[in-house]
Amino acid sequence: xxxxxxxxxxxxxxxxxxxxxxxxxxxxxxxxxxxxxxxxxxxxxxxxxxxxxxxxxxxxxxxxxxxxxxxxxxxxxxxxxxxxxxxxxxxxxxxxxxxxxxxxxxxxxxxxxxxxxxxxxxxxxxxxxxxxxxxxxxxxxxx
Amino acid sequence: xxxxxxxxxxxxxxxxxxxxxxxxxxxxxxxxxxxxxxxxxxxxxxxxxxxxxxxxxxxxxxxxxxxxxxxxxxxxxxxxxxxxxxxxxxxxxxxxxxxxxxxxxxxxxxxxxxxxxxxxxxxxxxxxxxxxxxxxxxxxxxxxxxxxxxxxxxxxxxxxxxxxxxxxxxxxxxxxxxxxxxxxxxxxxxxxxxxxxxxxxxxxxxxxxxxxxxxxxxxxxxxxxxxxxxxxxxxxxxxxxxxxxxxxxxxxxxxxxxxxxxxxxxxxxxxxxxxxxxxxxxxxxxxxxxxxxxxxxxxxxxxxxxxxxxxxxxxxxxxxxxxxxxxxxxxxxxxxxxxxxxxxxxxxxxxxxxxxxxxxxxxxxxxxxxxxxxxxxxxxxxxxxxxxxxxxxxxxxxxxxxxxxxxxxxxxxxxxxxxxxxxxxxxxxxxxxxxxxxxxxxxxxxxxxxxxxxxxxxxxxxxxxxxxxxxxxxxxxxxxxxxxxxxxxxxxxxxxxxxxxxxxxxxxxxxx
Numbered sequence: 263x264x265x266x267x268x269x270x271x272x273x274x275x276x277x278x279x280x281x282x283x284x285x286x287x288x289x290x291x292x293x294x295x296x297x298x299x300x301x302x303x304x305x306x307x308x309x310x311x312x313x314x315x316x317x318x319x320x321x322x323x324x325x326x327x328x329x330x331x332x333x334x335x336x337x338x339x340x341x342x343x344x345x346x347x348x349x350x351x352x353x354x355x356x357x358x359x360x361x362x363x364x365x366x367x368x369x370x371x372x373x374x375x376x377x378x379x380x381x382x383x384x385x386x387x388x389x390x391x392x393x394x395x396x397x398x399x400x401x402x403x404x405x
Numbered sequence: 406x407x408x409x410x411x412x413x414x415x416x417x418x419x420x421x422x423x424x425x426x427x428x429x430x431x432x433x434x435x436x437x438x439x440x441x442x443x444x445x446x447x448x449x450x451x452x453x454x455x456x457x458x459x460x461x462x463x464x465x466x467x468x469x470x471x472x473x474x475x476x477x478x479x480x481x482x483x484x485x486x487x488x489x490x491x492x493x494x495x496x497x498x499x500x501x502x503x504x505x506x507x508x509x510x511x512x513x514x515x516x517x518x519x520x521x522x523x524x525x526x527x528x529x530x531x532x533x534x535x536x537x538x539x540x541x542x543x544x545x546x547x548x549x550x551x552x553x554x555x556x557x558x559x560x561x562x563x564x565x566x567x568x569x570x571x572x573x574x575x576x577x578x579x580x581x582x583x584x585x586x587x588x589x590x591x592x593x594x595x596x597x598x599x600x601x602x603x604x605x606x607x608x609x610x611x612x613x614x615x616x617x618x619x620x621x622x623x624x625x626x627x628x629x630x631x632x633x634x635x636x637x638x639x640x641x642x643x644x645x646x647x648x649x650x651x652x653x654x655x656x657x658x659x660x661x662x663x664x665x666x667x668x669x670x671x672x673x674x675x676x677x678x679x680x681x682x683x684x685x686x687x688x689x690x691x692x693x694x695x696x697x698x699x700x701x702x703x704x705x706x707x708x709x710x711x712x713x714x715x716x717x718x719x720x721x722x723x724x725x726x727x728x729x730x731x732x733x734x735x736x737x738x739x740x741x742x743x744x745x746x747x748x749x750x751x752x753x754x755x756x757x758x759x760x761x762x763x764x765x766x767x768x769x770x771x772x773x774x775x776x777x778x779x780x781x782x783x784x785x786x787x788x789x790x791x792x793x794x795x796x797x798x799x800x801x802x803x804x805x806x807x808x809x810x811x812x813x814x815x816x817x818x819x820x821x822x823x824x825x826x827x828x829x830x831x832x833x834x835x836x837x838x839x840x841x842x843x844x845x846x847x848x849x850x851x852x853x854x855x856x857x858x859x860x861x862x863x864x865x866x867x868x869x870x871x872x873x874x875x876x877x878x879x880x881x882x883x884x885x886x887x888x889x890x891x892x893x894x895x896x897x898x899x900x901x902x903x904x905x906x907x908x909x910x911x912x913x914x915x916x917x
Contacts, residue, residue, distance in 0.1 A: 288697055290729050294704035297726075301708055340693055367696035368687045390700040393707045 268397045273277040280404045281331060285316075285349060286338040286365070292315070292316035298393040299400065312400070320344040329357040334404055336387075338390070339366040361403055365389055453495065460635070469651065484604055509620070509643065516643045521634055524624055524641035531616045531643075532561065535570050540615040540657045542603070543576040544626045548612045551634050554584060562589060565597045575660055578602040601664040612638075615655055620645040621653045687869050690877050694740055698733035706731050735778065736809045743879040747868065750886045757807040764835055764846050764911075765793045767808060771815035772833070778820070787823050790832040802837075804846065804911060806891055811911075814884045814895075818850045818907050821880065826854030826904065838910070845893065849908035865897050884909070 275356050281300070296314040303311045315332070317323035320341050335353060339346035351363050363385035370388075385403050387396065509516075509530065518524050532539060539561060543549045552558055564627060565572050576582060586600050614622045625639035749755040772791060815833075822831045830851045838847050855866065858872045866885040869878045871878035881897070888895040888909045895909040 266650040288700075290701040290733055291697065291704075293729065294701045294708070298704050298708055301711070337686050366693075367700065390696055393704050 278310070279310045280333040281313045281315065282334040282336055282400065282404075283317070283327075283332045283360075284336045285318075285320055285346075287318055287339070287341045288322070288338075291338075292318060294393075295396065299397055302393075302397045308343050310401075312404075318365070320346075320349045324349055324352055327353055327356055330359070332360050334361045334363060334400065336363045336365060336400070338389075339364055339370065340368050357368050361385070362401065363387060363403055365391070379391070417713075421768075430568050437597060457494075490709070499578050509645070510830045511645075513646050515538050515646055515649065517642040518643060521638050522620070524638060525634060525828045527641065527643055528557070528614055528622055528624075529560070530801050531622060532557075532614065533564065535564060535568075535616045537570055537617050539564070539570060539572040539617075540613075540654065541572070541574045541661065542609070542611075542613040542657060543574070544609050544612045545629050546577050546579040546582055547576075547637070548626065549576045549582055549585075551632070551637060554632075555634060556587070558589075564599060570597070572598045573657075573661065574598065574600045575657065575664060576600065577605050577608040581871055584682065592618045600659060601659060601668070602666055607660065607663075613657070615650060615653050615657060618650060618654050619652045622865065623653070683869050687877065690869075690871075691744065692738075695737065698736040698740075701729050701733045702737075740877065743877065743883060747879055747884045750883065755890065757810060759805045760808055761803050761805055762808045762811070763803050764848065767806075767811050768833055768835065768848065769793070770808075770816055771812045772818060774812065775819040775823070786828045787826055789819070790830060792834070802846065802913060804913065806911065808886075811891075814887050815848065817880045817884050821852055822852040822854060822905075822907070824876075825856070826852045829904070830855035837913070843912055845910040845912045847908055847910045849906055851900065851903040851906040854904045856903065857897060859899075862897075862899075866895065 284295050286295075293316075294334075296316050299312055299314050317326075321343055324344070333349065337346040337350055341349075346364055346366075346386050350364070353360060354362070364386040367389035385399065388400060413767050457500050463606040509527065518527060543552070549558075561572055564570055574643075584600075589598055589600070592677040610626050612624045612626065614624075620643070622641055622643050624641045626637065627639035628637055631637040703855045709723070710728055746755065768791060773787060775789070819831065819833075827853065831850060833848065833850050835846060838845055861872055864870050867878075871883070881895075885895050888911070889912055893909055893911040895907070897905060897907040899905050
């Protein structure tokens with residue numbers, strides 16, 4: 263379920279409006295989100311196409327991360343080995359411009375979350391989420 | 406206490422008596438010639454003198470004496486009691502002490518003691534006379550420490566060890582008491598000193614000593630901040646009257662009992678806290694595990710609905726989406742079943758629906774179910790081996806079991822083995838074993854996976870115990886309860902080489 267990133271081709275980047283990176287340890291969820299978001303490209307005009315890359319292993323996502331390539335990081339909070347906050351911190355060190363959306367299906371209280379992670383909590387998505395809402399939320403974040 | 410004030414003569418700075426150093430043991434003996442008579446004193450008498458001086462001049466005496474013995478000795482000397490008088494006093498004191506002993510020995514006596522020194526002496530006297538039991542309630546942690554410094558605790562420990570008496574101490578605690586108690590417990594060969602901590606709110610203003618349920622000494626606390634017992638304590642009341650002593654005994658016993666209850670309550674409270682924490686963790690894990698499979702189901706169903714027209718054109722995509730949906734729906738079903746099972750077990754409403762069945766066919770059904778659900782078997786990463794074994798094997802015997810439940814156990818063990826054996830072999834065997842309490846059918850699953858984490862090994866079958874990335878820690882708990890409900894046993898251990906072996910037994914006699 264891991265996508266290879268072809269960062270060498272800059273011309274390819276121009277074919278898409280934005281690129282997002284989804285990191286979630288559940289492969290069925292990354293598949294669903296990738297399908298949902300990329301399918302929605304067909305509904306909008308081609309100028310606003312979104313390309314989705316997915317990783318199920320946060321460590322691999324980090325080691326293969328390419329700076330200045332992604333516009334948005336959609337990252338699950340509860341993951342083994344490295345949680346969403348940890349990976350987000352490391353990715354922001356590599357690329358300060360990437361925006362971040364956290365997501366979780368756990369019992370997470372936003373207030374408590376604000377205390378743990380005070381930065382970039384503008385975007386938080388509770389799973390399970392409606393595909394329409396997810397796409398809307400992502401586009402709002404990318405605009 | 407002593408200092409050389411003169412090149413020729415050694416004089417005690419305190420009593421100004423001559424000091425003759427004994428070569429053999431280096432202990433000082435004071436000597437003086439008064440009116441042509443030579444007196445000698447041992448250190449203890451000088452100590453008495455010291456106490457007397459301090460009782461007159463207070464802390465100032467002690468503080469200034471130590472660094473400046475020479476300087477202070479003259480003015481103090483001039484104001485102190487003359488030696489001759491002091492010797493007389495000592496004689497009187499000794500006599501008084503003798504009378505005191507007689508008073509203590511008298512039956513039905515109550516005595517009010519004002520002198521702190523005498524109070525301490527009385528405590529030591531009745532304590533050392535103990536034949537059977539010493540009970541002490543300390544007023545404050547400092548009262549305990551003062552007695553510890555005076556050697557009272559050590560003396561009690563020795564009495565307990567040498568004379569075999571029982572001692573129980575109640576004291577409000579602080580950190581250093583806990584250390585003392587720990588050392589007392591470690592050193593003691595005869596653990597006859599028992600200590601319990603009084604809740605701070607029950608702390609009193611008196612220290613109570615009860616010996617053999619025959620005599621008591623109650624000492625008032627005057628100033629707990631003082632280090633010296635002479636300044637810290639007030640009046641003491643000695644009694645050997647039955648009514649008084651037994652009343653103190655019952656106060657002691659009720660406090661002792663209450664402290665025990667308090668300790669039990671604290672333990673229970675700790676357990677409750679752990680349980681509460683586990684429940685919270687379970688809710689977190691369950692919420693995560695229940696919501697995660699919902700996402701692909703909702704998401705892909707929505708995608709499929711939006712693609713209604715295209716379905717016919719890409720049959721493969723359609724199948725892939727559906728199989729993801731079905732897989733996640735199954736995950737949800739399994740989890741809800743587990744949660745409901747735990748609820749049934751805890752409310753003791755899990756009923757076994759026993760039917761006749763033979764173990765080999767149950768194993769085969771379980772394998773069949775596992776193959777349907779586990780992609781790793783289909784992908785040939787994990788090899789599942791089972792030999793239904795020879796004919797006339799007694800383990801093929803027909804038992805009366807809840808077929809569904811036993812299949813559930815085997816499937817659960819297979820699915821665990823697969824989860825921890827990403828690539829390797831799982832072999833299932835069965836046999837009959839004769840044991841003292843009857844024969845049983847044993848089913849074992851041996852895998853070549855990562856084995857059981859030693860950290861969770863002791864609580865493997867306890868609820869919420871999991872090392873799996875996707876696990877609620879309910880599976881093995883449910884398995885254990887199912888097997889136990891059938892009168893059998895379940896176990897799990899690491900193999901010597903690699904992986905783990907899980908097994909369970911079902912007794913033949915009791916089930917048949």
